[in-house]
Amino acid sequence: MKALILVGGFGTRLRPLTLSFPKPLVDFANKPMILHQIEALKAVGVDEVVLAINYQPEVMLNFLKDFEAKLEIKITCSQETEPMGTAGPLALARDKLIDGSGEPFFVLNSDVISEYPLREMIEFHKAHGGEASIMVTKVDEPSKYGVVVMEETTGKVEKFVEKPKLYVGNKINAGIYLLNPSVLDKIELRPTSIEKETFPKIAAAQGLYAMVLPGFWMDIGQPKDYITGLRLYLDSLRKKSPAKLTTGAHIVGNVLVDETAKIGEGCLIGPDVAIGPGCVVESGVRLSRCTVMRGARIKKHACVSSSIIGWHSTVGQWARIENMTILGEDVHVGDEIYTNGGVVLPHKEIKSNILKPEIVM
Amino acid sequence: MGSSMDEKVVAVIMVGGPTKGTRFRPLSLNIPKPLFPIAGQPMVHHPISACKRIPNLAQIYLVGFYEEREFALYVSAISNELKVPVRYLREDKPHGSAGGLYHFRNLIMEDDPSHIFLLNCDVCCSFPLPEMLEAHRKYGGIGTLLVIKVSPESASQFGELVADPVTNELLHYTEKPETFVSDRINCGVYVFTPDIFTAIREVSSQTKDTATLRRVSSVEALQPATRNSTDFVRLDQDILSPLAGKKQLYTYETKDFWEQIKSPGMSLRCSELYLSQFRLTSPQVLASGDGTKSAIVIGDVFIHPSAKVHPTAKIGPNVSISANARVGPGVRLISCIILDDVEIMENAVVTNAIVGWKSSIGRWSRVQACSSLKSLTFKCFCLVSLNNHEPGSILCRSQAEGVYNSKLGVTILGDSVAVEDEVVVISSIVLPNKTLNVSVQDEIIL
Numbered sequence: 001m002k003a004l005i006l007v008g009g010f011g012t013r014l015r016p017l018t019l020s021f022p023k024p025l026v027d028f029a030n031k032p033m034i035l036h037q038i039e040a041l042k043a044v045g046v047d048e049v050v051l052a053i054n055y056q057p058e059v060m061l062n063f064l065k066d067f068e069a070k071l072e073i074k075i076t077c078s079q080e081t082e083p084m085g086t087a088g089p090l091a092l093a094r095d096k097l098i099d100g101s102g103e104p105f106f107v108l109n110s111d112v113i114s115e116y117p118l119r120e121m122i123e124f125h126k127a128h129g130g131e132a133s134i135m136v137t138k139v140d141e142p143s144k145y146g147v148v149v150m151e152e153t154t155g156k157v158e159k160f161v162e163k164p165k166l167y168v169g170n171k172i173n174a175g176i177y178l179l180n181p182s183v184l185d186k187i188e189l190r191p192t193s194i195e196k197e198t199f200p201k202i203a204a205a206q207g208l209y210a211m212v213l214p215g216f217w218m219d220i221g222q223p224k225d226y227i228t229g230l231r232l233y234l235d236s237l238r239k240k241s242p243a244k245l246t247t248g249a250h251i252v253g254n255v256l257v258d259e260t261a262k263i264g265e266g267c268l269i270g271p272d273v274a275i276g277p278g279c280v281v282e283s284g285v286r287l288s289r290c291t292v293m294r295g296a297r298i299k300k301h302a303c304v305s306s307s308i309i310g311w312h313s314t315v316g317q318w319a320r321i322e323n324m325t326i327l328g329e330d331v332h333v334g335d336e337i338y339t340n341g342g343v344v345l346p347h348k349e350i351k352s353n354i355l356k357p358e359i360v361m
Numbered sequence: 362m363g364s365s366m367d368e369k370v371v372a373v374i375m376v377g378g379p380t381k382g383t384r385f386r387p388l389s390l391n392i393p394k395p396l397f398p399i400a401g402q403p404m405v406h407h408p409i410s411a412c413k414r415i416p417n418l419a420q421i422y423l424v425g426f427y428e429e430r431e432f433a434l435y436v437s438a439i440s441n442e443l444k445v446p447v448r449y450l451r452e453d454k455p456h457g458s459a460g461g462l463y464h465f466r467n468l469i470m471e472d473d474p475s476h477i478f479l480l481n482c483d484v485c486c487s488f489p490l491p492e493m494l495e496a497h498r499k500y501g502g503i504g505t506l507l508v509i510k511v512s513p514e515s516a517s518q519f520g521e522l523v524a525d526p527v528t529n530e531l532l533h534y535t536e537k538p539e540t541f542v543s544d545r546i547n548c549g550v551y552v553f554t555p556d557i558f559t560a561i562r563e564v565s566s567q568t569k570d571t572a573t574l575r576r577v578s579s580v581e582a583l584q585p586a587t588r589n590s591t592d593f594v595r596l597d598q599d600i601l602s603p604l605a606g607k608k609q610l611y612t613y614e615t616k617d618f619w620e621q622i623k624s625p626g627m628s629l630r631c632s633e634l635y636l637s638q639f640r641l642t643s644p645q646v647l648a649s650g651d652g653t654k655s656a657i658v659i660g661d662v663f664i665h666p667s668a669k670v671h672p673t674a675k676i677g678p679n680v681s682i683s684a685n686a687r688v689g690p691g692v693r694l695i696s697c698i699i700l701d702d703v704e705i706m707e708n709a710v711v712t713n714a715i716v717g718w719k720s721s722i723g724r725w726s727r728v729q730a731c732s733s734l735k736s737l738t739f740k741c742f743c744l745v746s747l748n749n750h751e752p753g754s755i756l757c758r759s760q761a762e763g764v765y766n767s768k769l770g771v772t773i774l775g776d777s778v779a780v781e782d783e784v785v786v787i788s789s790i791v792l793p794n795k796t797l798n799v800s801v802q803d804e805i806i807l
Contacts, residue, residue, distance in 0.1 A: 012794060016807065343807065359807060
């Protein structure tokens with residue numbers, strides 16, 4: 001089976017992290033974001049993944065060679081020379097997605113994190129026999145998104161309504177599709193929106209069905225949702241493979257610690273913390289609701305909450321980092337410093353307090 | 362005195378390196394700061410072409426710790442254009458301004474120069490290098506510094522010095538003092554005799570013997586070990602201060618303009634200074650027009666020959682338009698730098714801003730700095746009058762620098778930013794690859 005992952009553009013909402021790495025390679029729960037999706041695809045028998053990108057292919061390709069070898073799955077790139085929207089990239093990658101077997105192919109949005117119930121989706125797709133299946137997820141505020149109006153029993157999609165002013169439903173497009181090769185005949189090679197052009201066509205022909213996504217769903221394209229997404233992800237990990245989580249007297253709630261990370265004495269870690277490879281957490285440190293990326297060091301007695309500490313950064317002794325502080329790569333926060341929502345670009349030193357949210361260039 | 366005709370001169374321009382220039386973001390996210398265009402030419406071009414006026418110039422070295430490939434193209438182009446050998450030398454690690462000079466002493470001395478100029482790339486001034494050399498010869502010391510008088514309030518940001526009013530000898534030097542020492546400051550332009558290498562060597566051997574007892578904070582401890590090693594020698598604190606008052610160092614005072622290009626906002630200010638200098642030295646470089654065959658041009662404006670400007674546009678004062686930019690009908694540009702491949706559509710207004718490479722400005726949109734359309738005007742502390750502007754009038758060093766340096770003074774659009782039709786952008790900084798479809802004010806858009 002084949003799959004296409006829509007990687008798209010510059011990842012500007014995830015800056016400053018994306019100033020150091022392209023978005024699919026930004027770590028989430030100690031793994032590059034895109035690896036979560038590739039692993040899920042591999043698990044249901046996908047043998048080739050095509051990444052639709054339009055930015056920094058060279059950086060991506062190096063990493064991909066690594067994943068290809070480790071996972072034994074073929075990974076190729078399809079590069080857009082101009083932004084092709086959400087459907088155009090499928091047409092661009094046509095030759096890679098059709099292998100003559102007639103099997104449907106997956107399309108995933110790279111910003112999305114979920115439990116990826118792909119096997120169930122394959123069953124659902126076979127059962128209804130329609131041309132296309134999409135995952136939808138229930139949200140509290142549907143008008144922020146595109147709402148999918150569907151028949152509750154069969155899942156047959158009636159229409160899409162973009163950011164509706166009045167309530168029409170509470171299920172939105174979760175960004176996971178399973179499509180028959182015939183769908184590619186309906187997509188022209190030009191910038192196209194899959195929600196505005198392709199899917200409505202298929203829905204009108206009664207060929208589009210929606211499955212409600214079991215489990216959590218999060219678009220982690222921006223820091224606030226990244227942190228919420230980590231909580232949901234770790235929650236789901238506790239239910240499915242609790243052995244992967246760390247336990248101990250100094251651990252509270254769901255915590256994921258890479259085996260090469262070191263944690264000192266007298267710390268209190270958790271809930272909802274991910275500590276990446278090679279990190280050093282010195283003694284007396286309090287971490288909650290945060291991500292510490294590869295190679296970062298948190299010095300003694302520091303306290304970090306609701307924040308993201310970028311690769312190879314340092315948090316000084318007795319420093320207090322909180323309220324959506326995002327440290328880019330190689331940022332060093334001095335001893336005893338307080339940052340409240342500072343967003344710091346890479347290669348900076350923070351020697352004075354950041355009392356209210358601000359961007360440090 | 363021997364004939365000075367056979368004596369060769371070598372110039373060294375310190376260009377710095379990537380981790381040092383975070384103040385120049387977001388523009389430095391795409392290009393090394395020394396190559397950023399000021400008045401239509403890369404920043405480093407200005408000191409290089411000033412060096413060309415030195416008699417018997419044998420070689421120009423650019424010293425920094427950027428990757429070689431970032432300068433390769435520029436260096437070969439400029440060597441051809443100016444017909445003087447320019448070479449980029451990469452430091453493997455920062456050595457400090459004097460340490461860097463010392464590190465490459467063998468190369469520098471290859472041409473057996475009698476004098477060596479040392480310039481900082483981010484200095485914007487008239488570079489009176491031949492005059493400095495002549496003065497230095499008369500003084501007979503091992504080095505001469507270019508100095509300038511500034512307002513007492515702003516002096517503490519620089520190296521303050523005291524010079525003998527008769528002999529011009531450097532009597533005292535102190536870097537960024539907390540209390541007032543003097544209103545004369547170090548411009549960052551020097552000429553030395555080869556004895557300077559001996560002086561640097563003596564200093565670094567002394568550092569080996571001196572123990573330093575001070576609390577090293579966690580941030581300092583993260584500095585590369587080289588900071589504390591013997592081959593890191595700073596020119597100001599380690600050479601100038603100790604040698605002051607020993608009849609070795611002298612000063613040459615300039616009465617022209619001087620600025621440091623530390624932030625993108627300052628680059629706009631320095632662009633203005635260089636454009637006004639072109640008016641005096643090479644007016645053919647500047648644009649002109651009266652709206653008939655070409656756009657109306659007011660004041661000092663540079664328009665690259667490949668740029669297209671519609672005749673109904675009004676450009677200036679202080680505008681620099683780079684290669685392949687397109688300025689549409691009815692556009693008004695004031696005090697701005699428009700970089701390569703920018704497209705500005707009909708009736709847009711851009712003032713006090715820098716528009717990054719390949720950006721586009723929509724129809725009737727407005728990109729500006731502060732709330733008023735007029736150029737930033739501040740009480741002037743400077744004692745130099747520029748272009749007949751009396752002190753106390755427009756745009757002078759310290760106050761202007763404060764605003765130009767404040768993050769939200771000058772609007773900066775990074776590369777490939779799209780400002781949609783009718784959108785207003787005020788006092789904001791926009792990082793590359795963003796599209797603005799709503800108006801913004803006083804924001805940094807990541």
